[in-house]
Amino acid sequence: MKRVAAIVFAALLPAAEHKVPLGLDAYVPAPETNPLSPETAALGRALFFDPALSRDGAISCAGCHDPARAFTDDKPLAVGVEGRKGTRRAPALLNRAYGRAFFWDGRALTLEDQVLKPIENPVEMDLPLEEALRRLKASGKYPPLDEALLAAALSTYVRTILAGDSPYDRYVAGDRSALDAEQLAGLRLFRGKAGCGACHLGPNLTDERFHNTGAGWKDGTFPDLGRFAVTGREEDRGAFKTPTLREAARRAPYMHDGSLATLEDVIEHYDKGGAANPALDPEMRPLHLTAEEKRALAAFLRALTGEIREGL
Amino acid sequence: MRGWLWILLACAGGAAGADPRLVWTSPGAIHLGAPSLDGRWLSTVDPDTGNLALRGLRSGEMRKITHKGPRGASNEFAYFSTISPDSTRVAYAWHNDDGFYELRVSPPGGGAARVLFRNEEAGFVQPAAWSPDGERILTLLFRKDNVSQITLIDAETGAVRVLKSLNWVYPKKMDFSPDGRWIVYDSFSRDGAADRDLFALSTDGAREHRLVEGPSEDSFPIWSPDGASVYFASDRGGAMALWAAPVSDGKPAGEPRLVRAGLGRFLPMGITGDGTLYYCVRDGNPEIRVGFIDGASRQVLGSGRVGEGVGPQWSPDGSRLAWLARRGAENFGEESRAITVRNMKDRSELTLTPKMAVISRIRWSPDGLWLLASGSDDKGRGGLYRVDVRTARTLAVAQDPEAPFRGYEGAWSPDGQRVLYHRGGAVFERALDSGEERRVRSGKLPPCDPDVRLPEGAAPPASLHPDGRTVAFTLGRTRPEIWALDLP
Numbered sequence: 090m091k092r093v094a095a096i097v098f099a100a101l102l103p104a105a106e107h108k109v110p111l112g113l114d115a116y117v118p119a120p121e122t123n124p125l126s127p128e129t130a131a132l133g134r135a136l137f138f139d140p141a142l143s144r145d146g147a148i149s150c151a152g153c154h155d156p157a158r159a160f161t162d163d164k165p166l167a168v169g170v171e172g173r174k175g176t177r178r179a180p181a182l183l184n185r186a187y188g189r190a191f192f193w194d195g196r197a198l199t200l201e202d203q204v205l206k207p208i209e210n211p212v213e214m215d216l217p218l219e220e221a222l223r224r225l226k227a228s229g230k231y232p233p234l235d236e237a238l239l240a241a242a243l244s245t246y247v248r249t250i251l252a253g254d255s256p257y258d259r260y261v262a263g264d265r266s267a268l269d270a271e272q273l274a275g276l277r278l279f280r281g282k283a284g285c286g287a288c289h290l291g292p293n294l295t296d297e298r299f300h301n302t303g304a305g306w307k308d309g310t311f312p313d314l315g316r317f318a319v320t321g322r323e324e325d326r327g328a329f330k331t332p333t334l335r336e337a338a339r340r341a342p343y344m345h346d347g348s349l350a351t352l353e354d355v356i357e358h359y360d361k362g363g364a365a366n367p368a369l370d371p372e373m374r375p376l377h378l379t380a381e382e383k384r385a386l387a388a389f390l391r392a393l394t395g396e397i398r399e400g401l
Numbered sequence: 402m403r404g405w406l407w408i409l410l411a412c413a414g415g416a417a418g419a420d421p422r423l424v425w426t427s428p429g430a431i432h433l434g435a436p437s438l439d440g441r442w443l444s445t446v447d448p449d450t451g452n453l454a455l456r457g458l459r460s461g462e463m464r465k466i467t468h469k470g471p472r473g474a475s476n477e478f479a480y481f482s483t484i485s486p487d488s489t490r491v492a493y494a495w496h497n498d499d500g501f502y503e504l505r506v507s508p509p510g511g512g513a514a515r516v517l518f519r520n521e522e523a524g525f526v527q528p529a530a531w532s533p534d535g536e537r538i539l540t541l542l543f544r545k546d547n548v549s550q551i552t553l554i555d556a557e558t559g560a561v562r563v564l565k566s567l568n569w570v571y572p573k574k575m576d577f578s579p580d581g582r583w584i585v586y587d588s589f590s591r592d593g594a595a596d597r598d599l600f601a602l603s604t605d606g607a608r609e610h611r612l613v614e615g616p617s618e619d620s621f622p623i624w625s626p627d628g629a630s631v632y633f634a635s636d637r638g639g640a641m642a643l644w645a646a647p648v649s650d651g652k653p654a655g656e657p658r659l660v661r662a663g664l665g666r667f668l669p670m671g672i673t674g675d676g677t678l679y680y681c682v683r684d685g686n687p688e689i690r691v692g693f694i695d696g697a698s699r700q701v702l703g704s705g706r707v708g709e710g711v712g713p714q715w716s717p718d719g720s721r722l723a724w725l726a727r728r729g730a731e732n733f734g735e736e737s738r739a740i741t742v743r744n745m746k747d748r749s750e751l752t753l754t755p756k757m758a759v760i761s762r763i764r765w766s767p768d769g770l771w772l773l774a775s776g777s778d779d780k781g782r783g784g785l786y787r788v789d790v791r792t793a794r795t796l797a798v799a800q801d802p803e804a805p806f807r808g809y810e811g812a813w814s815p816d817g818q819r820v821l822y823h824r825g826g827a828v829f830e831r832a833l834d835s836g837e838e839r840r841v842r843s844g845k846l847p848p849c850d851p852d853v854r855l856p857e858g859a860a861p862p863a864s865l866h867p868d869g870r871t872v873a874f875t876l877g878r879t880r881p882e883i884w885a886l887d888l889p
Contacts, residue, residue, distance in 0.1 A: 113563075114550075114563055114564060114565050114566050114606075115562055115563060115564050115565075115606035116564050116565045116602060116603075116606040116607075116609060117606070118609065121608070124607070124608075125607075189592065260522070261522045261523075261544070262520070262522075262561075263519075263520040263522070280545065280546060280802045281801060281802055281803070286546050286547070286802065287780060287782075290546045290547065290548055290568060291546065291548045291566050291568050292548075292563075292566050296568055297592070298592065298593075374836075
């Protein structure tokens with residue numbers, strides 16, 4: 090009931106009043122053919138939580154992208170229908186509206202293109218789209234749907250999931266008391282000595298580019314070639330999309346393969362200069378951080394926890 | 402000469418119209434301000450004091466708006482400015498005593514200034530245009546994380562609405578549409594590209610369209626007073642020229658057309674209500690000259706021109722001369738983005754374009770294989786870099802987000818294994834292989850400017866050839882001029 094009221098209210102507001110959490114751009118990109126609308130967002134929300142989209146009816150999108158866990162889950166590698174194991178970790182679906190390419194390797198160029206893939210993916214929901222549409226129709230819960238509307242609704246809902254308004258955002262907006270001394274020291278390291286800001290920057294703390302940090306490098310090879318599979322370029326071997334760092338503290342484990350269990354492990358990884366390999370990003374280098382500096386950096390990453398909003 | 406060219410262009414089907422008029426030339430004529438909508442005033446910075454000033458476009462009167470003391474007495478000075486549509490307020494960037502820029506608003510008569518926005522995290526602000534209703538100021542913020550933000554700042558409350566953030570790129574100009582619904586700005590055509598396109602972003606944050614695209618450099622957009630076109634600088638026809646793109650509802654409404662060629666290195670500043678475009682031209686090209694010095698008087702006896710640019714440096718063996726040159730059709734940056742290396746024996750030249758946004762100074766390594774470059778990299782990180790003289794491969798020597806854009810002043814150790822540099826009033830020495838750093842007690846860099854009396858009009862730094870008799874230096878500087886062009 091409360092949600093319905095919110096939707097009606099939003100529909101009456103001019104676009105100018107559509108508020109984003111502190112720290113994010115007011116311009117929320119969406120294709121001209123699928124502009125943000127409260128109706129599509131509400132439809133997308135219902136679909137996102139509907140397990141009918143999986144073969145065994147046991148798992149919804151939210152099963153792997155859990156709102157209570159910043160729209161990811163706690164498993165290192167995604168687990169789909171009948172416990173089938175995927176090869177990558179479910180990314181946190183935060184601020185994806187500002188993204189430029191989707192999946193860890195960026196193989197989908199739009200969210201519209203991306204959101205139907207998990208439904209058909211045999212290790213995720215494993216359901217042919219026609220069957221999915223038939224089930225949704227049979228449920229009687231939805232307006233008439235086709236593939237395009239299904240994609241439009243799910244992608245619109247994903248676009249409305251916005252994370253911001255953390256102590257870091259309040260600090261950047263001018264509230265000098267929003268970060269304590271240790272977090273502030275961490276921020277300085279993040280931008281300076283530790284060099285994190287070379288890739289994690291801007292409102293979403295990502296450059297939306299692909300880098301090889303050495304994560305996943307095992308026994309002299311990358312079991313997952315990452316971006317290379319899309320571009321075929323040597324320098325993209327083992328490169329993955331820079332994820333947002335928003336809500337980082339709430340969504341262990343980390344990296345595309347979930348191979349680092351804690352933020353402390355992530356910092357150790359970077360302190361070593363990542364895992365040495367032939368395509369390591371030139372920005373990666375040993376950092377020589379002291380124990381105190383590592384604590385400060387972790388404290389700063391914890392200051393990226395704020396508010397998550399979804400729906401319109 | 403110019404008039405003759407126009408007749409030719411007009412006959413060839415190009416745009417005709419009146420010739421541009423030189424409005425103002427003096428040290429105060431800089432591109433930092435804009436004309437008022439009524440065409441009476443141009444906002445500017447008083448060159449002697451750094452005060453914000455208005456220049457009467459018809460009267461020639463100079464009116465100071467702020468009243469700080471002489472330069473040197475404080476860190477304060479005015480920078481970019483724009484006049485409200487009703488000419489009752491001027492919004493401007495003010496470099497404060499704490500060393501960063503804040504946004505201020507003052508009445509044009511010189512009353513009390515109001516600080517609208519002050520935040521060290523966004524320590525560079527560039528007010529670009531007022532909304533037509535005078536309620537908001539379109540302002541570019543540049544943040545410590547090297548992200549620029551297109552914002553609307555409430556002219557009363559100072560409340561900031563961030564419309565869009567851009568990584569590592571800085572629009573050269575932005576403007577409001579006359580109906581207040583759109584903003585036009587220039588930015589890289591796509592992530593990682595070097596050429597700019599024009600974009601229209603709706604002020605309610607709902608939509609964005611690409612207005613002008615192509616492999617050319619398209620920048621400095623200004624909306625026409627009738628809202629039907631966007632004027633901009635572009636090299637789509639070869640050299641930089643003034644173009645206009647028809648627009649309707651924030652979207653392209655036809656192909657861009659050439660308005661005027663041959664304006665020189667021009668920076669569009671604003672268009673008045675009656676359709677006069679004001680722009681700044683950097684006239685004059687500094688030259689690199691090589692001359693001989695008189696042993697006794699240390700005076701340069703005679704010199705010859707070897708190229709265009711600034712900051713020449715002889716290689717340690719004296720066989721090559723390197724200097725800072727302009728990159729391509731770039732009209733905004735100074736002579737600071739490419740490096741020319743000239744072989745003095747066979748007169749061949751090599752142009753290096755390192756991945757750097759700003760280079761302020763270069764120094765040869767003792768082995769002649771590297772150039773130590775002070776400046777910022779393509780991610781805006783200031784510091785010291787070394788550039789491979791053959792490949793332009795660029796490696797960071799000392800990098801710091803807090804460093805100035807112009808980078809640190811640095812010098813090589815005699816063995817070329819270490820670099821000494823100035824940071825925050827102290828001198829540090831950094832080993833190139835290990836990256837280890839220590840503070841140097843003596844606190845001095847080796848002297849670099851030779852003891853030479855340069856001719857009138859020459860600018861430091863000069864460089865002495867190892868023969869002790871030949872000197873290379875820069876002669877002349879760019880002179881800014883303000884021009885007006887009545888648009889057709």
